[in-house]
Amino acid sequence: MAMGYSEKVMDHFQNPRNMGEIENASGVGTVGNAKCGDIMRIYMDIDENQIIRDCKFKTFGCGAAVATSSMATELVIGKSVTEALQVTNKAVMEALDGLPPVKVHCSLLAEESIHAALWDYAQKNNIRIEGLEPPKQDIHEDEAEEEY
Numbered sequence: 001m002a003m004g005y006s007e008k009v010m011d012h013f014q015n016p017r018n019m020g021e022i023e024n025a026s027g028v029g030t031v032g033n034a035k036c037g038d039i040m041r042i043y044m045d046i047d048e049n050q051i052i053r054d055c056k057f058k059t060f061g062c063g064a065a066v067a068t069s070s071m072a073t074e075l076v077i078g079k080s081v082t083e084a085l086q087v088t089n090k091a092v093m094e095a096l097d098g099l100p101p102v103k104v105h106c107s108l109l110a111e112e113s114i115h116a117a118l119w120d121y122a123q124k125n126n127i128r129i130e131g132l133e134p135p136k137q138d139i140h141e142d143e144a145e146e147e148y
């Protein structure tokens with residue numbers, strides 16, 4: 001099974017970067033994956049110049065979700081909130097040298113939770129982030145149950 005994973009994926013899975021939470025975060029986003037029921041939460045610390053100072057994640061998710069989130073946090077730290085929108089699941093997968101096709105949906109958790117955290121930050125500060133749409137996927141308990 002592990003053969004389908006790149007060395008980078010294995011590295012980020014075994015030594016996840018930025019796992020944990022940020023107290024009094026500027027933005028927090030939680031999303032669920034309808035396919036597997038896994039959950040991802042992203043915390044962001046954003047400074048007054050809209051630069052992401054820190055980003056951490058927590059997950060009830062599979063190895064690919066851990067690896068993509070770990071990489072995603074590394075990619076967004078130091079970026080502005082608009083630049084962070086370019087950290088798509090594709091960009092994260094590329095940075096990880098790819099994912100097996102059956103695991104692509106896992107990388108969406110990372111992208112969607114980043115967007116949800118940015119949205120939360122924008123709402124709290126009453127600002128608009130160009131190109132950011134409201135999170136499509138929020139945690140709806142009943143929807144998640146229907147999928148099983």
Ligand code: FES
Nearest residue numbers: 036038062065106
């Ligand atoms: Fe659920 Fe990967 S199987 S996120």
